[in-house]
Amino acid sequence: MQYKLKSVKSPRVKGKTVLLRADLDVPFKNGKVEDETRLNAWFETLDYLVRSGAKVIIAGHLGRPNGQEEELSLKPIVNIIAKRINSKPIQTTLNDFKAWKLAENVFILENLRFFSQEEENNEEFSKKLVGLADIYVNDAFASSHRAHASIVGVTKFIPSFAGLHLLKEVEVLSKILENPKRPLCVIIGGAKIETKLPLVSKMHNFADFVLVGGEIAENTKVLLRVQHEKLSGKRSMLLVADLTEGGKDITQKSAENFLQVAQHADTIIWNGPMGLIEEKEFEKATAILAEGLVSLKAYKIVGGGDTIAFLKRHNLIEKFDFASTGGGAMLEFLAGIKLPGLLVLE
Ligand code: 3PG
Numbered sequence: 001m002q003y004k005l006k007s008v009k010s011p012r013v014k015g016k017t018v019l020l021r022a023d024l025d026v027p028f029k030n031g032k033v034e035d036e037t038r039l040n041a042w043f044e045t046l047d048y049l050v051r052s053g054a055k056v057i058i059a060g061h062l063g064r065p066n067g068q069e070e071e072l073s074l075k076p077i078v079n080i081i082a083k084r085i086n087s088k089p090i091q092t093t094l095n096d097f098k099a100w101k102l103a104e105n106v107f108i109l110e111n112l113r114f115f116s117q118e119e120e121n122n123e124e125f126s127k128k129l130v131g132l133a134d135i136y137v138n139d140a141f142a143s144s145h146r147a148h149a150s151i152v153g154v155t156k157f158i159p160s161f162a163g164l165h166l167l168k169e170v171e172v173l174s175k176i177l178e179n180p181k182r183p184l185c186v187i188i189g190g191a192k193i194e195t196k197l198p199l200v201s202k203m204h205n206f207a208d209f210v211l212v213g214g215e216i217a218e219n220t221k222v223l224l225r226v227q228h229e230k231l232s233g234k235r236s237m238l239l240v241a242d243l244t245e246g247g248k249d250i251t252q253k254s255a256e257n258f259l260q261v262a263q264h265a266d267t268i269i270w271n272g273p274m275g276l277i278e279e280k281e282f283e284k285a286t287a288i289l290a291e292g293l294v295s296l297k298a299y300k301i302v303g304g305g306d307t308i309a310f311l312k313r314h315n316l317i318e319k320f321d322f323a324s325t326g327g328g329a330m331l332e333f334l335a336g337i338k339l340p341g342l343l344v345l346e
Helices: 037-041 043-051 075-084 116-120 123-130 164-178 193-203 220-231 252-262 284-294 305-313 328-334
Strands: 017-021 055-059 090-094 097-103 106-109 135-138 160-162 184-188 209-212 237-240 267-271 299-303 322-324
Touching (some): 037 305, 043 055, 043 164, 075 097, 164 322, 164 328, 184 193, 184 328, 193 209, 193 328, 209 252, 237 252, 267 328, 284 305, 299 328
Parallel strands (some): 017 055, 055 106, 135 160, 184 209, 184 267, 209 237, 267 299
Antiparallel strands (some): 090 097, 097 106
């Protein structure tokens, strides 16, 4: 196992207030939450805490707001959670934080990234957060590669533990990292170039085949340099997709080439769509790839909000062996990078 994490089940939580860091960063389509996988992930932990007699304050982020952007308010997510627990959310404040009361013992804070101090991992801000609770639980695997206040900063001040879903992610991904069935094929797509580009080169030390599509394939110059470095010495193979005219998808040929390579793998890890799948006309290559992958016998892991939403929409998600809530977090974990949010829970 890559980490020895302290489980949420180890402390006595009865009568305590728990700050539960959850993954709330879900994909939206036409103003509506498109996929609730990330919300399902931490529900077991919430349920466990409430049943064990704790008061729970849920906290998390949505998107990358610049200040307080109305369209990145957590309100739609609050409504989904309220529906699940049969409650009507009431707006309130908890110290300085705008929040909603969902039940006598369940609260949720507004988007933490409305405060710039969250991403700065500001100590005063972390203290304000822990001022609300006695215990901290992180069940937000998808955010655990970020050294932010609600992931790292708070753990300095109150006893901190790993949630049930986080433990499961670490268990499954540790097995892959420690002993993958080879050949291992990693497919990287999507946007978030600054997170993913460094991972492309890191993956070379780990995977046998690295296939790159999506927006990051556009950054050919850097990728070619990486490819060149590869050719001079290491054994893994890098294939960068060609983009269609306008650059909003990869070509059908590239998707087919990817499948040709992937069929030789015994383990396949996929994160990130190949094109701008928010628009139907640019989801062609992602669909070809997804349909081809599910027909392969390899052990298949998929990660990331948008990729999972896409596979659900096409009824293909069940054909993957494991769906990680993490996009960047999953890739960093598998690239052997120690995640700051996990290190502090050891
Ligand atoms: C994700 O979607 O990968 C997480 O929510 C982290 O989001 P970020 O890349 O904006 O930090």
